[in-house]
Amino acid sequence: MSERAVIEATRGVGGGAPRVSLRGARSRTAKEAVIGGLLFAAGAVSILTTVGIIAVLVWESLAFFRRVSVAEFLTGTVWTPLFVPQHFGVLPLLLGSVLVSIIAAAIAIPLGLGSAIYLSEFAPDRLRRYLKPILEILAGVPSVVYGYFALTFVTPLLQPLVPGLQLFNALSAGIVVGIMVLPLIASLSEDAMNAVPRGLRQGAYALGATKFEVATRVVTPAALSGIVASFILAISRAIGETMAVVLAAGMTPNLTLDVRESIQTLTAYIVQVSLGDTPFGSIEYQSIFAVGLLLFAVTLGMNVFGRWFLKRYREEYA
Amino acid sequence: MSPERYSLAAPPELVARRRRGQVFQYLCLSATLVGVVTLVVLLADVLIDGVTWLSATFFTEFPSRIPARAGIKSALYGTVWLMGLCALISFPLGVAAAVWLEEYARKGWLQTVIQTNIANLAGVPSIVYGILGLAVFVRWMVPFTGGRSVISGALTISLLVLPVLIIASQEAIRAVPGSIREASYGLGATKWQTVRHHVLPNAMPGILTGTILAMSRAIGETAPLIMIGALTFIAFVPDGPRDQFTVLSIQIYNWASRPQADFQHLAAAAIIVLLVLLLSMNALAIWLRNRHHREW
Numbered sequence: 287m288s289e290r291a292v293i294e295a296t297r298g299v300g301g302g303a304p305r306v307s308l309r310g311a312r313s314r315t316a317k318e319a320v321i322g323g324l325l326f327a328a329g330a331v332s333i334l335t336t337v338g339i340i341a342v343l344v345w346e347s348l349a350f351f352r353r354v355s356v357a358e359f360l361t362g363t364v365w366t367p368l369f370v371p372q373h374f375g376v377l378p379l380l381l382g383s384v385l386v387s388i389i390a391a392a393i394a395i396p397l398g399l400g401s402a403i404y405l406s407e408f409a410p411d412r413l414r415r416y417l418k419p420i421l422e423i424l425a426g427v428p429s430v431v432y433g434y435f436a437l438t439f440v441t442p443l444l445q446p447l448v449p450g451l452q453l454f455n456a457l458s459a460g461i462v463v464g465i466m467v468l469p470l471i472a473s474l475s476e477d478a479m480n481a482v483p484r485g486l487r488q489g490a491y492a493l494g495a496t497k498f499e500v501a502t503r504v505v506t507p508a509a510l511s512g513i514v515a516s517f518i519l520a521i522s523r524a525i526g527e528t529m530a531v532v533l534a535a536g537m538t539p540n541l542t543l544d545v546r547e548s549i550q551t552l553t554a555y556i557v558q559v560s561l562g563d564t565p566f567g568s569i570e571y572q573s574i575f576a577v578g579l580l581l582f583a584v585t586l587g588m589n590v591f592g593r594w595f596l597k598r599y600r601e602e603y604a
Numbered sequence: 605m606s607p608e609r610y611s612l613a614a615p616p617e618l619v620a621r622r623r624r625g626q627v628f629q630y631l632c633l634s635a636t637l638v639g640v641v642t643l644v645v646l647l648a649d650v651l652i653d654g655v656t657w658l659s660a661t662f663f664t665e666f667p668s669r670i671p672a673r674a675g676i677k678s679a680l681y682g683t684v685w686l687m688g689l690c691a692l693i694s695f696p697l698g699v700a701a702a703v704w705l706e707e708y709a710r711k712g713w714l715q716t717v718i719q720t721n722i723a724n725l726a727g728v729p730s731i732v733y734g735i736l737g738l739a740v741f742v743r744w745m746v747p748f749t750g751g752r753s754v755i756s757g758a759l760t761i762s763l764l765v766l767p768v769l770i771i772a773s774q775e776a777i778r779a780v781p782g783s784i785r786e787a788s789y790g791l792g793a794t795k796w797q798t799v800r801h802h803v804l805p806n807a808m809p810g811i812l813t814g815t816i817l818a819m820s821r822a823i824g825e826t827a828p829l830i831m832i833g834a835l836t837f838i839a840f841v842p843d844g845p846r847d848q849f850t851v852l853s854i855q856i857y858n859w860a861s862r863p864q865a866d867f868q869h870l871a872a873a874a875i876i877v878l879l880v881l882l883l884s885m886n887a888l889a890i891w892l893r894n895r896h897h898r899e900w
Contacts, residue, residue, distance in 0.1 A: 314794060321796045322708050328700030329709070332722050332770070335763050339732060342739040400635025408629050409636075417636060419890070424643050426886065428824025430853050431650070431875050434860045438868055439649045465642050472639070496618075498625030519727065526729025528827035529853075533860055553731050553827070560734070560831045566743060578735045582728065589727035 343582055346575035353569055359576060365539040365555075367573050368562075374573065376580060378539040382456070382549040383525050383581075386535065389460025389545060390467060390524040395517055397464075398471025402513075405472065406479035407501040418473075425469035433533025436462040441534070454536025454548035462534060463527045467520040474519065478512020479505050511599035518592035522585045528553040552581045650879070654872025662873060666839040667855065671866035676874050681841040682754070682834070682849035683823065683881075689758035689845060690765070690822055695815055697762070698769030699804075702811075705770070706777040707799050726767035733764045734831025742832050750846030752833035757849065760828050765818040772814020776807040809896030813889045820885040824878065826853040852878045 351359070354374045362375015401421070405414055436458040444458060445451050482505050490504045506513070536548035537558050550558070556574045564570045614622070665675025701722075709715035737760030741749050749756045780803050788798040804811075829851060837858075838850040852874055859871035 318794055318796055322704075325700045325704035325708055328697050329704040329718050331697055331763075332701065332718060332725055332766065335725060335736070335766070336721050338740055339728065339736050342736055343732075346739065397635045397638050400632045401639060404629070404632035404636045408632060417640070420640050420643060423883070423886065424639050426820060426824075426882065427643075427646070428826065428853055428878065428882070430824065430826045430857050430860070431646070431879070434856065434868075434871055434875060435646050435649060437860060438653065438872075439645070465639070468639055472636075496621050496625045498628045499621070502628070522727060523729075526731065528729070528731045529857060532827075533857065553729065556731055556735070557827055557830055560738075560833070575735065575739075578732055582732050585727065585729055585732075586724060589724060593723065 339582065343575055343579040346572050347579045350569065350572035350576040353572075354576075363541050365550075367570050368559075372569070374576075376552075376577065378541040379550055379552045379555050379577065380580070381541055381543075382535070382539070383551040383553070385456050385543065385545065385549060386460045386463055386527075386531055386551055387521050387524040389457060390464035390527075391517070391521055393461055393464025394468040394471055394520055394524075398468045398516070398520070399475055399513065401468070401472040402475035402479060403501055403506070406476045407497065407505060421469040421472055424465070425473075427466075429466070429527060429529040430533070432462040432466055432530040436530060436534035448546060451546045452536075452548050454534065454538070455546050456535050456549045457545040459531045459535035460545065462530050463524050466527065466530065467523050470523060471516045471520045474516035475509065475513045478509035478516070481512070482508045511596055514599075515592045515596035518588055518595065522588035522592065525588070526553065526581065526585050528557060532557050552577050556581075647879070650872050650875045653869055654874075654876050657869045657873035658876060667837055667858075671864070671870055674870055676852060676855055676877065678838040678841055679850050679852045679855035679874070680877070682838070682851045683853075685754045685842050685845075685849060686757050686761065686829075686851055687819060687823060689755060690761045691815070691819060693758060694762040694765050694769055694818070698766050698815070698818075699773050699811060701766070701770045702773035702777055703799055703804070706774050707795070707803065722767045722770055726771065730764055730825055731827040731831065733760055734828030736760070736763070737828060737832045752835070752848055753846045754842050754849045755845035756832050757829050757834055757851075758845070760832055761822045761825055764825065764828060765822050768821060769815055769818040772817065773807070773811045776810025776814065777803060779810060780806045809892055813893045816885050816889040816892070820882050820889070823882055823885070824853055826851075826857055829854055830857070852881075 359374055359376050361377070362373060363377050364373035364375050365378045366373045405417060409417060437453075440458040440461055441451065441453060441455065448457065451457065486504055486508060487500050490500045495504070531551050532554045535551065535554065537550050537554060538548040539550045539555070540547055542549065555577055559570055559574045562570075661673075662675045663680065664677055665673060666677050667679075668674040705715065705719060709718075737756060741756035741759050742751055745756075749759070784802050784806065785798055788802045793801070834850050834854050835848060838848060842849045856871050856874045856878065859867045859874065862868075
């Protein structure tokens with residue numbers, strides 16, 4: 287239809303009154319509107335997902351908190367929902383998640399930052415082209431595979447070195463989670479360093495700085511907001527990590543800072559209940575939503591903070 | 605003038621600074637190599653543990669209590685079913701959402717809200733999607749999904765990979781230069797005609813690369829599928845989307861969590877299969893990206 291409209295419009299220019307046929311134009315406009323609406327609906331699915339997650343978590347948690355007080359849940363130090371007497375103090379699970387994340391951060395932050403500095407400042411181009419995909423693959427290895435690796439390789443490797451290390455322990459779990467989030471820190475920090483303008487580096491070289499001094503005293507401080515944001519996002523990822531922790535750290539809610547012992551994280555508890563035959567509507571079933579809500583709140587809070595930090599403290603280079 | 609006073613040798617202080625730089629560079633290199641070495645060790649560990657257990661029967665047998673007779677037939681079928689359905693659901697939704705955000709949405713609060721929301725969803729732990737799937741697809745929509753079924757799993761995993769897919773598609777669409785759109789409008793094309801005939805075909809290699817990478821993330825997902833009840837012991841192959849199922853990653857978890865050494869070997873063998881699938885998908889994505897890479 288559009289061709290005819292164009293031709294008739296062109297004819298109109300030559301003589302008398304322009305005769306523009308609008309035949310088909312209305313149905314075309316309608317079709318465009320419908321398509322626009324459908325595309326918007328697809329975009330709105332993401333909003334529905336968020337609303338769904340929050341609604342489900344809050345709704346079932348409300349049922350849970352009618353039976354267990356919020357104060358008992360958040361301050362209790364004993365978590366034994368699956369046998370009598372039942373206790374619903376979430377602190378052992380929370381501490382388990384925090385412990386694993388601290389170990390993971392202790393591994394991933396220095397190694398990830400070191401990798402980022404090497405890739406951005408030192409690596410020859412050819413080497414870089416090999417290293418980056420390798421780190422991507424490291425990030426793409428499924429969590430359950432890291433769990434297997436922790437259980438069958440890391441723990442047996444560490445047992446002679448760390449006396450008293452149990453078969454299931456927080457240390458191995460934390461180490462593999464650290465390896466998993468390392469590529470995230472490396473790639474986000476490297477992006478931040480690459481965004482530092484060349485002129486800043488050249489200025490420092492002109493003043494007689496060595497490559498080391500440029501990397502540590504010019505590029506790293508200039509990219510600091512991106513680097514810190516990458517740490518926050520990586521720790522949030524570590525807290526949400528599930529299968530590696532389930533396999534390597536075990537299923538023992540344990541209020542301890544001893545990394546040699548078996549612990550249970552927030553995520554591992556949710557998996558444990560799902561593996562059993564817990565009837566819908568029971569308090570055990572509802573408890574996974576309360577734990578899920580806590581997990582969701584913590585990770586979302588960190589992600590929002592991380593992105594806010596990135597924006598707030600970003601150096602703008604014109 | 606004596607030559608000593610104009611010596612070209614670096615002063616000792618500069619030599620020390622350079623040496624410090626050298627040491628630092630090697631430290632950073634070693635940090636990078638830790639990741640590389642870990643990957644090599646991980647692959648070697650899995651290969652050594654499992655490669656001898658990869659036999660023809662491993663692919664054609666159902667899981668069994670007797671390790672020597674156990675196989676991954678049901679898990680392999682389940683994975684293929686899940687990936688297929690997941691691609692069918694998430695690809696059109698993800699591309700449509702990306703087109704809306706890049707081509708249709710007016711700059712304003714609505715677009716900002718949806719964009720921020722997608723970024724936040726990308727950071728939600730996968731197990732939270734499992735909780736959502738359990739409550740919505742397994743329980744609430746049971747007349748449609750049949751409960752703990754392949755379609756429930758596929759819907760859950762689709763929601764999980766959508767943010768990744770949308771963001772990748774947006775980047776591909778954004779890389780199509782504005783002049784192509786202007787030329788199309790200049791010839792009288794409507795917005796949809798422009799998108800359908802010019803923007804999408806040019807962005808398609810990038811979109812497909814993003815989709816494959818999103819699927820390679822989905823193939824290893826375990827926790828959300830455990831939540832929605834993809835069972836570990838399934839001695840049949842799913843016939844339709846409403847059937848019960850299991851997948852490779854869950855089979856791996858099940859075997860790896862048993863203390864007997866033979867089951868550990870089975871887990872390693874299944875990991876090899878999973879990693880081969882995953883790495884081939886990655887290789888396909890890289891090949892696609894390089895082949896259709898285009899500088900505008």
